[in-house]
Amino acid sequence: MATKMDAARVYRMMVRSRMVEDAIVEAWAEGLVPGEYHAAIGEEGINAGIIAHLTEHDTMALDHRNTSPFIMRGTDPKALMLEVLGSDEGINRGMSGHMHIFDKSVKAGSDGIVGSGGPLAVGQAYAHTRLHPGSVAITFHGEATMNQGLLMESYNMAVAWNLPVVFVCKDNKWGITTYSKDVTGGDPVSRAKGFGLHVETAAGHKVQDVYAAAGRLVERARAGKGPGFLYLTCHRPNGHFEGDPLVGLLRNPKKQLSVWVPELQGGLVAEGGSVADKAKAMAGVGVRAGRYTRDVALTLRKDPVRRGRSLVSSSVATKIEEQERAEIRAAMDEARERVGHRVGFGVKGGIR
Amino acid sequence: MATKMDAARVYRMMVRSRMVEDAIVEAWAEGLVPGEYHAAIGEEGINAGIIAHLTEHDTMALDHRNTSPFIMRGTDPKALMLEVLGSDEGINRGMSGHMHIFDKSVKAGSDGIVGSGGPLAVGQAYAHTRLHPGSVAITFHGEATMNQGLLMESYNMAVAWNLPVVFVCKDNKWGITTYSKDVTGGDPVSRAKGFGLHVETAAGHKVQDVYAAAGRLVERARAGKGPGFLYLTCHRPNGHFEGDPLVGLLRNPKKQLSVWVPELQGGLVAEGGSVADKAKAMAGVGVRAGRYTRDVALTLRKDPVRRGRSLVSSSVATKIEEQERAEIRAAMDEARERVGHRVGFGVKGGIR
Amino acid sequence: MSITATTTATTTMRYDEAVDHALGQAMAEDPTVVTYGEDVQILRRVLHSRFGGDRVKDTPISESAFMYAGVGAAMAGLRPVVELYMIDFATVGWSAILNAGSKFKDFSAGEWKVPMVLRAGVGGWYSDGGEHAQTLWGSLASYPSVEVVVPSTPADAAGLMLSAVQSDEFTVFLTPKLLDQQILDYLAGDQRDTLDLSHIQPAAGVRGEVPARVEPIPFGQAALRRDGGDVTLVSVGTGVHRCLEAADRLAADGIEASVLDLRTLAPLDKEAIVEHVARTGRVVVADEDYVRGGLTGEIAALLLESDTSARYARVAVEQTIPFAPHLEYAALPNAERIAAAAKSLA
Amino acid sequence: MSITATTTATTTMRYDEAVDHALGQAMAEDPTVVTYGEDVQILRRVLHSRFGGDRVKDTPISESAFMYAGVGAAMAGLRPVVELYMIDFATVGWSAILNAGSKFKDFSAGEWKVPMVLRAGVGGWYSDGGEHAQTLWGSLASYPSVEVVVPSTPADAAGLMLSAVQSDEFTVFLTPKLLDQQILDYLAGDQRDTLDLSHIQPAAGVRGEVPARVEPIPFGQAALRRDGGDVTLVSVGTGVHRCLEAADRLAADGIEASVLDLRTLAPLDKEAIVEHVARTGRVVVADEDYVRGGLTGEIAALLLESDTSARYARVAVEQTIPFAPHLEYAALPNAERIAAAAKSLA
Ligand SMILES: Cc1ncc(C[n+]2csc(CCOP(=O)(O)OP(=O)(O)O)c2C)c(N)n1
């Protein structure tokens, strides 16, 4: 698949994804999205660079940051929004919600058990070898999920059965509030190689690099040469999920600290525990906050969508943005209208 | 722990273990051992070379080939035999049986869920760091078990928490009837390194080499330098368990083939399935049998106990053998007596 | 035994042969049916030699991944029969059953089916120790959108396996190891003639007539294995045979027992249960699962909900299953315990 | 609410604060008590700042390994409190609970105890989707040698946590997420003031008086939360509050309900159940677990076994739990469903 990347198409995918997620994030802040919402904002370069390679029978096993890949693959934005907003007119009739969306029409499903996409893709790939040879199964996971045993098992199984799977590792350095290096032995690439996986790497905010690296792995897989591991760096400007308390600490330190400081002081002065341990613990929280601040700063420089814009002419970019904005706005307006402008989401709060 | 190996002690451990297992295998063949029995015959060099390093607070998390490490660590042979023979006077009052023996007095437990010893040892090691610094946790597993996710998770956890664990991988090439290479990506050593584990290797039938390699890892772990992975080759002359049909195929081909051949022919002539697939399948069974024959032949040349004998003078060896034989024989005689010479183990068959 | 008479030609088969016979028939008819699991190329060697290594595959010891992969394969167009030695081992990857097999169809609002079969040995009686002897079918049957099948005879094993493969739902097909001569020989017997489990094995469960051409047996239809007016003994799997033994003992004491074989735990044939219990006015539920969280409680609830007045007793597993044969026998729902429970209601 | 009056000084606390308060007390008194899990250095930041990172540890996302490690640590001398975000996630490593936590003491014939606590969030009502909303306590309570605790108030949460840590048994300590303001804020709230769950949260479960010095509350002792002669409503956790709401509605219709909070599912306070049901002659079991395999069936069996004649109904989860708030509310045992069930017995 030494095909050249269609920059306009890829930029459109990224813009569309970002706009859908921005609209959902806005609705979330207004209390219209029940439960958790994990944006893939910052991962658009990864998703577009890979999904641009997919053809009819290819399948995707997605994780909790699934809105972006669904939208890029062709899921109807309004149907997805309705689902995420808690309507029973959503794509899954209100049964799934953001974390477990299934869209058979684009051959993609998502799951909230971290790592499960790995073995699900292994099964899909096995089916492809029998039903649609030449098709691939793609699965996405974060770097912290690489410590989940069922995912590691699936690396092995894909190699042992020589299956057309591409495992996409999106390394944003964090698993919720935990810095992944603090709880991980070795590094993702050596670990993947230890399973005999063929590895490619790229910087996730450079969509053209992702496209090239993904192309090599997808091509290998289609040719029956076995699974691949695509290691990509990225950032999560919105934190783990909307409302991430660490992000809150940065954006609205006063509010957050007014809660945390007395709590932590309570711990410090309470009986039990050595002074040295307490000092270390406080320093640990400090280190975490410091790392976090640094990462968020980096994020702004590494926006894949902004970078992707430079790959097309400014007039093309503007046209794409206008078209997408109009469609996505209309979709969200309609979705909001259908669920009503409720505040909160308790059933007594005005749910239709 | 650059201490010299006490060859007489190590040889005694190996002889004792072998004699206990020979006695159990004999009882098994007579129908006196209910259920499955997995001998560690062929692994004595591994077990002795490692266990010789252990001190008071060290713990062991054992797998299904646990008789040998229990005996070497000091478990009472008669109490173990009674348990394995299905008596309620056994070491665990008949509650555990061979696969799940626990002996708190030697700080060792075993488990029949493959791989669970890994995370159990991680927990033990964490406890050691707080309660008995300088102590280690040892866990044993086969090469096929390296595809079990919970074991892989435990490799990572031991590295991330920098715990005093030694993971012992006993590679006998087979997981029951499956040739491990056929279902494994990469190789055990690269996989372990991919987790950041410190690796040592040795040929398991050479107890002095095992002792040296184990010593290096145990010493590192005691010094707080983190976990190790000890990769050792070995053989399983008795097959996966007593009564292994593949071993039966070699030892008593007539009996086994009289069952298998008509069965397989039945499959070959039945409708459905392509001729090419059938031919490949038959060839696959042939390859498996061939590999198996080769491995069993090798086994005889690589008996760790016979080799260990050459490390001590012949008179010392003879004395050890006589002492151990007397004790083990007496223990088994007593155990047999207590359970009665029943045939079969159905409850109607004369169980006390 | 009142198994419905058929006119088709039959062959005598072992329980395990009957399962593979039906699976072979399904594989011959539908190329999307595949089977895989640990050591299946040896365990299912007849199917392997018939359909080849691409449809009968050995897996690594990675239950979690390969059960999840079954869900993935099923949603991508195959009908995989994923095999486990024992259901106890499924717990290393239970999420594949609970959070994927049971849920993905529902998450997709019914649009995306999971036509997978999970096949696994269950149960004890042969001294394999407490984590190789469980049934766990009570938990399995509690999850929404899961079918749970426990055949008690070779003929049922064949017909229910065919239905399981043809079903578009996620189905757990559980085979009592005590009835499966192949696995008993494999685990603990083949090379020693000294071993004799026959006195503890129910002959009618181990071997029986099976139609040469298997017909699917619908789920949710209990079978009355013995008819008696004094008490109804309800069970599945090996338990059905233990109930039949108990019924013999009771008959000797002048108590006539009905024995109801549920065959599938989900769907559950509530009508049959209520009907027979109402008729006899007494019921003993014999369940080779833990006493809490299983069939025994469910039947009690059904009776109370339907205002069926009956005297009730249950015989199930109340402790970790011991290894030693005599302790294990005492801990499982044996015929003596069942008969005693029935008498306690007299 | 008839919680036993105490003379000790109390403070008003959130449910989650009460748990940590008790755990902190235990950690201060016993250096072998440790706690670990994903993100606990942030979630348990007060304990972390108090006892340091060696006793309050972050884990990798490896539930299977770190639950098994808890068993290993407990048998090697610690009293670990192993924390999971939600019990749903435990299923990726369920074997650690079923095959280790529940069994190792029994395998060792009682000689080697497993004094571990598994602490996990349970339940729904806040739209987290069907695999982030389960309770699974029915299955857990079915395993031999496992204690299962589900506190419904801050005071109970503290006293029962202290008992859990002090217990030499393997204990599963389940905290309904709807009562745990910290986790609700963390998962879906903190940064938006637009979110308001208060109308669906039972105030008495979220906040309450907790003794400054926590005393252990013994397991297996149900608490009567309301006394009424017409019907007994039995539940645990959030369900207790739903029963209290239902009792208010019923009172408006002239039906007086007792509300029995079981507090621990294993051990189960059978005497209290039988006593109160016998007294009122009617019972509704409200259970935020699947309808099969759980508490509802167990109570039915207890009633039949004890020849307690009573009219019975159950309200539980009969499907995969939907995400959309109104669908989720309808699928869970809400006060309307409980009241309707009670009336159906009238
Ligand atoms: C089995 C399981 N354990 C824990 C969680 C909770 N959880 C959801 S996302 C997440 C972190 C994942 O981190 P990473 O893989 O790096 O992906 P990222 O969120 O950074 O994209 C965790 C722990 C879960 N959903 N499933």
Ligand SMILES: Cc1ncc(C[n+]2csc(CCOP(=O)(O)OP(=O)(O)O)c2C)c(N)n1
């Ligand atoms: C979770 C689980 N799956 C499967 C089994 C069945 N089983 C027991 S031993 C074994 C093979 C282990 O092979 P290996 O790790 O190489 O050890 P070996 O037996 O060769 O010493 C298997 C599959 C089990 N006990 N537990």
Ligand SMILES: [Mg+2]
């Ligand atoms: Mg991450």
Ligand SMILES: [Mg+2]
């Ligand atoms: Mg091996």
